[in-house]
Amino acid sequence: MGSIRFEGVGKVFGNARTGFKALDDVSLAIGEKEFVAIVGPSGCGKTTCLRMVAGFEGVSAGKVLVNDRPVVRPGADRAVVFQQFALFPWKTVRQNIEFGLRNKRIGKDQRDHLVAGSLKLMSLESHGDAYPHQLSGGMQQRVAIARAYVLDPDVLLMDEPFGALDAQTRVVMQEELVRLARVNPRTVLFITHAVEEAVYLADRVAIMSRRPGTIKEIIDVKTVRLAERWDGHERIEDVMDLESFVHLRTRIWKSLREEKAEIGH
Amino acid sequence: MRGRKAVVGLCAVGGIIILWFALTSWFGIIPAGRFPTPAQFWVALKQIELRGYAGSTLVDHALHSLRLIVISFLVAVGTGIPLGLLMGWNRRAEALINPVFMLIRPIPPLAWIPLAILWLGLGDAAKVMVIWFAAFVPSVINAHAGVRNIDKSVIEAARMLGTPPLRMAGEVIVPASLPMIFTGLRLSLQASWTTLVAAELVGALVGVGFVLNMAQQDIYPAMILVGMLTVGVLGWATTFVLGLVERRVLSWSLQGRG
Amino acid sequence: MDSAPLTLGQTLRLGLIGLFVFFGIWLLLPTAGLVPPSFLPSPIAVAERVATLTTEPFAGATLPAHIAYSFTRFIAGFALAALIGIPLGLMMGWFRLVDEIVSPIFDGLRFIAPIAWVPFAALWFGTGIGGPVMIIFAGAFPPCVINAYRGARQVDRRLVEAAEMLGTGHFRMIVDILLPASVPSLVAGLRVAAGLGWQSLVGAELIVASTGVGFMMVQAQANVATSTVMAGMVAIGIVGLAIDMALRWTEASIRRHRGLDG
Numbered sequence: 001m002g003s004i005r006f007e008g009v010g011k012v013f014g015n016a017r018t019g020f021k022a023l024d025d026v027s028l029a030i031g032e033k034e035f036v037a038i039v040g041p042s043g044c045g046k047t048t049c050l051r052m053v054a055g056f057e058g059v060s061a062g063k064v065l066v067n068d069r070p071v072v073r074p075g076a077d078r079a080v081v082f083q084q085f086a087l088f089p090w091k092t093v094r095q096n097i098e099f100g101l102r103n104k105r106i107g108k109d110q111r112d113h114l115v116a117g118s119l120k121l122m123s124l125e126s127h128g129d130a131y132p133h134q135l136s137g138g139m140q141q142r143v144a145i146a147r148a149y150v151l152d153p154d155v156l157l158m159d160e161p162f163g164a165l166d167a168q169t170r171v172v173m174q175e176e177l178v179r180l181a182r183v184n185p186r187t188v189l190f191i192t193h194a195v196e197e198a199v200y201l202a203d204r205v206a207i208m209s210r211r212p213g214t215i216k217e218i219i220d221v222k223t224v225r226l227a228e229r230w231d232g233h234e235r236i237e238d239v240m241d242l243e244s245f246v247h248l249r250t251r252i253w254k255s256l257r258e259e260k261a262e263i264g265h
Numbered sequence: 266m267r268g269r270k271a272v273v274g275l276c277a278v279g280g281i282i283i284l285w286f287a288l289t290s291w292f293g294i295i296p297a298g299r300f301p302t303p304a305q306f307w308v309a310l311k312q313i314e315l316r317g318y319a320g321s322t323l324v325d326h327a328l329h330s331l332r333l334i335v336i337s338f339l340v341a342v343g344t345g346i347p348l349g350l351l352m353g354w355n356r357r358a359e360a361l362i363n364p365v366f367m368l369i370r371p372i373p374p375l376a377w378i379p380l381a382i383l384w385l386g387l388g389d390a391a392k393v394m395v396i397w398f399a400a401f402v403p404s405v406i407n408a409h410a411g412v413r414n415i416d417k418s419v420i421e422a423a424r425m426l427g428t429p430p431l432r433m434a435g436e437v438i439v440p441a442s443l444p445m446i447f448t449g450l451r452l453s454l455q456a457s458w459t460t461l462v463a464a465e466l467v468g469a470l471v472g473v474g475f476v477l478n479m480a481q482q483d484i485y486p487a488m489i490l491v492g493m494l495t496v497g498v499l500g501w502a503t504t505f506v507l508g509l510v511e512r513r514v515l516s517w518s519l520q521g522r523g
Numbered sequence: 524m525d526s527a528p529l530t531l532g533q534t535l536r537l538g539l540i541g542l543f544v545f546f547g548i549w550l551l552l553p554t555a556g557l558v559p560p561s562f563l564p565s566p567i568a569v570a571e572r573v574a575t576l577t578t579e580p581f582a583g584a585t586l587p588a589h590i591a592y593s594f595t596r597f598i599a600g601f602a603l604a605a606l607i608g609i610p611l612g613l614m615m616g617w618f619r620l621v622d623e624i625v626s627p628i629f630d631g632l633r634f635i636a637p638i639a640w641v642p643f644a645a646l647w648f649g650t651g652i653g654g655p656v657m658i659i660f661a662g663a664f665p666p667c668v669i670n671a672y673r674g675a676r677q678v679d680r681r682l683v684e685a686a687e688m689l690g691t692g693h694f695r696m697i698v699d700i701l702l703p704a705s706v707p708s709l710v711a712g713l714r715v716a717a718g719l720g721w722q723s724l725v726g727a728e729l730i731v732a733s734t735g736v737g738f739m740m741v742q743a744q745a746n747v748a749t750s751t752v753m754a755g756m757v758a759i760g761i762v763g764l765a766i767d768m769a770l771r772w773t774e775a776s777i778r779r780h781r782g783l784d785g
Contacts, residue, residue, distance in 0.1 A: 054425055055424075055425075073424075074427075076426055080421070080422070082422065084416075086421065086422040088436075089518060091517075099426055103432065104427065133517070270623055274626070278631075281628060357537060360533065361541040364541050364542050365541050365542060365545045371761070371764040371767070372756050372760040373722030373759065374722070375638070375722050375726040376725050379729065379744035382744055383752060459637065462639050463636075466638065467729050478642075478730075481642035481645060481646070493640070493642075493643070497639075498634075501634040
């Protein structure tokens with residue numbers, strides 16, 4: 001379980017005739033347990049793509065399918081991690097993580113068990129009774145990821161989840177996410193504007209263009225990663241030093257630069 | 266820093282009291298017919314507490330007013346907050362109710378007093394009605410604004426977690442609006458006291474406003490001062506209790522930390 | 524929110540339905556004989572009463588004359604509150620000692636409802652102009668002080684430091700730096716002050732006065748002239764709304780002028 005398909009998706013904001021055309025003919029298929037990152041310049045509509053999978057936005061043309069069924073409304077089968085965390089400030093860390101489980105009508109004993117495991121997985125054991133405002137940004141985002149993961153969703157939607165964190169925390173969280181993906185692989189749609197982050201995390205990277213927002217190119221990272229044994233390196237900076245990594249990164253950068261040059265005219 | 270502030274504050278309050286003695290008792294610059302001396306104030310206080318004034322003792326007057334405030338305040342916010350939440354959450358309800366609300370809103374609560382007396386007489390029911398008007402409007406406005414100012418992504422997070430409607434209201438919308446709701450409650454409480462005192466001044470048979478009314482008619486400055494200070498103490502006490510409740514309820518919020 | 528924004532047409536339609544139901548019930552209750560008109564006159568009766576009161580005096584004057592009395596008192600009390608309150612607030616914001624002396628006294632007095640000053644106001648300044656003016660002052664003074672204080676405290680530190688570097692004295696600092704820099708906060712405070720002042724005036728006129736809209740209403744209440752009471756409420760509401768709109772307009776134009784609203 002856990003496939004995502006965009007089929008010729010278009011999105012117009014505002015009036016159909018005079019409105020702003022945000023997306024045009026976006027097609028992308030994400031397989032089960034695959035990690036796909038979408039990179040693109042700001043305003044290209046990459047977040048809109050994610051919001052359509054989540055069920056926050058409707059489509060103006062085409063189809064968005066999850067497990068071969070069209071998306072109608074938001075639901076716990078498609079968990080979202082937001083850039084601004086979006087934790088419930090009036091609930092403790094434990095209550096935040098537990099909330100979705102209660103909505104799924106999971107019994108108290110099993111809930112406690114799942115929450116405890118989730119706190120442990122995200123190294124949050126000692127913060128279970130803290131309120132979000134008492135935690136640092138990185139810790140808050142751990143809670144948000146735990147809240148999404150604990151639901152055992154078919155797909156995980158991450159909208160620039162590390163965009164609001166400082167550089168050091170960001171690196172730690174990226175490594176954490178790679179570790180998490182190894183322990184518990186998921187179908188992930190990951191939105192970012194940071195090319196290195198996309199190459200480091202994703203199996204495939206989709207590059208979006210702007211005006212109209214559409215997918216310009218899809219780059220396979222997984223083949224290179226397996227061939228060059230990136231997984232053998234513990235730390236992100238060691239991976240980023242590898243020639244194969246630099247090569248892929250530069251290729252994506254060039255593709256994005258062309259994009260910006262075109263806009264210049 | 267804190268120490269200095271407390272010392273200067275105490276000196277200021279002490280200075281006022283000394284000034285009071287000086288201007289009235291010692292040098293007689295302010296005639297006793299205009300403002301009581303501390304001794305007269307003390308006599309008036311003893312008189313109302315031991316023998317009663319305007320029909321009851323001070324404690325009875327105060328308790329009567331306090332009871333009216335608590336009842337009317339709870340009724341007003343109990344109706345105002347749900348209406349504000351409804352208008353904030355449901356655009357149709359807002360479109361339907363807002364014009365009528367805007368029509369009634371500019372009428373100050375004190376202007377309802379004559380109508381309340383015509384409809385309900387000089388008893389407690391009329392006071393409950395005017396206090397209801399006074400406390401209702403701020404609680405509606407702030408509950409409404411509270412819902413409107415909820416961070417959109419928090420609502421979306423609740424949606425993606427599959428929250429059913431009742432839980433959405435009880436565990437997401439209401440708690441998220443609470444900081445604004447409490448701002449409204451503080452305004453409502455202030456408006457309630459102003460309105461009650463005015464209503465009791467216009468027509469009543471018991472209560473702190475009635476004490477003020479009788480003291481004014483008797484031209485009894487010391488008793489006026491007793492009444493005013495009682496109003497202040499009661500206003501302070503209710504605000505203090507509301508603050509305690511707020512700090513407890515909003516312990517999770519950033520404001521609660523400071 | 525539970526749904527997408529409504530179209531203008533939907534908003535208007537629902538709003539009209541709401542108003543229609545409100546006025547419908549108000550009209551129906553007295554005309555269908557469910558309540559006596561002396562208890563609740565119909566909206567038409569109230570409108571007619573407003574019209575006749577413009578020419579026919581009640582409680583010694585016509586409605587416009589009562590409004591004029593009330594408005595004069597309001598302006599006097601409001602101006603006094605602003606002229607004393609704003610400088611005091613600014614001084615509290617600039618001189619620490621003034622802040623530390625005034626704040627505890629001010630905080631203590633704040634809990635006394637403005638209307639509780641009525642007996643002393645009547646005793647000291649009479650029931651003509653002075654008494655009611657003092658009540659308006661009691662209502663409008665605190666927001667003037669609080670917002671001037673807040674405005675002065677929120678002035679950009681760098682602005683103050685730049686002025687200090689240029690050798691600005693205390694008086695110049697308050698008049699040329701703090702006052703202009705806190706204008707947006709001041710105007711917001713004046714709006715609150717006007718609202719509280721206007722409602723305090725109504726209260727004062729209900730209790731001590733022999734002219735003004737509040738006096739007219741209390742006389743009407745004594746005569747069980749319900750339609751006159753409600754005509755007074757309409758007049759008070761309209762004048763209050765006009766004052767608020769004038770200040771709101773001022774606030775908006777100042778904010779726009781300052782480039783505070785992008």
